[in-house]
Amino acid sequence: MNALRRPSTAVNALLALLIVGAGFWGRALLRDTSETTRASASGVRTVTATQGTVTRTVSAGGSVASASTATATFTTSGTVTAIPVKVGQTVKSGALLARVDDTDAKRDLELARADLEAAQDALDRAQDAGTDTGSASNAVTEARLAVDEAEAKVAGTRLTAPMAGTVTAVNGTLGSSSASSGSSSDGGSASGFVDLADLTKLQVTAAxxxxxATELKAGQSATIVWNALQNAETTGEVVAIDPTATSKDSVVTYGVTVSLPNPPDGAKPGQTVTVAVVTGSVENAVMVNSAAVTTVGNRHTMTVLDSAGRQEVRQVQVGLEGDDATQVTSGLASGERVVVPVGTTAGTTTTNLRGGGGGFPGGGAPPGGGGNGGR
Structure with a gap:
């Protein structure tokens, strides 16, 4: 009987150990599950309010153009007989650009001068005879006007440069009519027989x-980045804003001219650029990631963590809403932690957070968050 009782005791002891072990394992599993559930339920991360510069910009695509251009167009019709310039050539003011056949114009000038001489003789005879000179005087005046017009036509057979610059286009050919130049086949603005531009004075035009455009005004600083020139970037300022809009495919834009005082090497008219204009900047501002601010009407709130990790929904006053950060003028101090929910609309709060959440590297927004895009 003693022999039978000993194995039974050993079995009972083994069962007891298994039951105790299962209990410990179950408690550990429940604890881990509970902690995981609490961590997932928190659903928030934080950013730290800092002090720095808040900047707001607006941007648009544009192109480089000459700030000084001119077109030269014949004033006398005729057959083009000479074009001594070519595209890319630099010319001085007054230089000959093209010429038309002046045979007819010179003949008309000779006739006009002969008519003037005859009219003057008739006036002299009337004066010597003591007769009425009114009609003769009128004839002289008309003849002089005809001579002036004929001289202008002769001068108009020579096309000269109205300014110093570079020839950017020659819109006519030898043997063609001078009257056929100056039209635009694409419905745009007309050009001259020869177009000129001062390539030493460049500017940027952007839409x-x-x-x-409502935030733009003359004198604002702008950054210009070239799309084709590697690492080409310079600064300028807004010079002018078109007073009227342009509408295309239901998109309304305003033309803006930006100065280009120091263009990079290789800059040429026609190149495409991106223009970013600073429309607002505040230094030494308390700022926070814009995704942390909730705005309803004129009321702005954010969820702030205290030193114990407790959440507090706090009303704040904001100033400049920048590209990536918002200025807070009251209600928040630099160094305080602000909640930014993960995967939810900015400003949504979860109240079961225990302890502080991890901040984003560099104070950035969580994935899916971010700034207000300058709006």
Whole structure:
């Protein structure tokens, strides 16, 4: 009987150990599951309010153009007999660009001068005879006007440069009529027989959306980045904003001219660029990632963590809403932690957070968050 009782005791002891072990394992599993559930339920991360510069910009695509251009067009019709210039050539003011056949114009001038001489003789005879000179005087005046017009036509057979610059286009050919130049086949603005531009004076023209254009004014700083020139970037300022809009495919834009005082090497008219204009900047501002601010009407709130990790929904006053950060003028101090929910609309709060959440590297927004895009 003692022999039978000993194995039974050993079995009972083994069962007891298994039961105790299962209990510990179950508690550990429940604890891990509970902690995971609490961590997932928190659903928030934080950013730290800092002090720095808040900047707001608007941007648009544009192109480089000459700030000084001119067109030269014949004033006398005729057959083009000479074009001594070519595209890319630099010319001085007054230089000969093209010429038309002046045979007819010179003949008309000779006739006009002969008519003037005859009219003057008739006036002299009337004066010597003591007769009425009114009619003769009128004839002389008309003849002089005809001579002036004929001289202008002769001068108009020579096309000269109205300014110093580079020839950017020759819109006529030898043997063609001078009257056929100056038209635009694509419905745009007309050009001259020869177009000139001062390539030493460049500017940028860009088309900004109507919403962004309301924030622009002359004198604002701009950054220009070239799309084709590697690492080419320079600064300029807004010179002018078109007073009227341009509408194309239901998109309304305003033309903006930006100065280009120091263009990079290789800059040429026609190159495409991206223009970013600073429309607002505040230094030494308390700022926070824009995704952390909730705005309803004129009321702005954010969820702030205290030193114990407790959440507090706080009303704040904001200033400049920048590209990536918002200025907070009251209600928040630099160094305080602000909640930015992950995977939810900015400003949504979850109240079961225990302890502080991890900040984003560099104070950035969480994935899916981000700034207000300058709006």
């Amino acid at each position: 900004f959306s109507e919403a962004d």
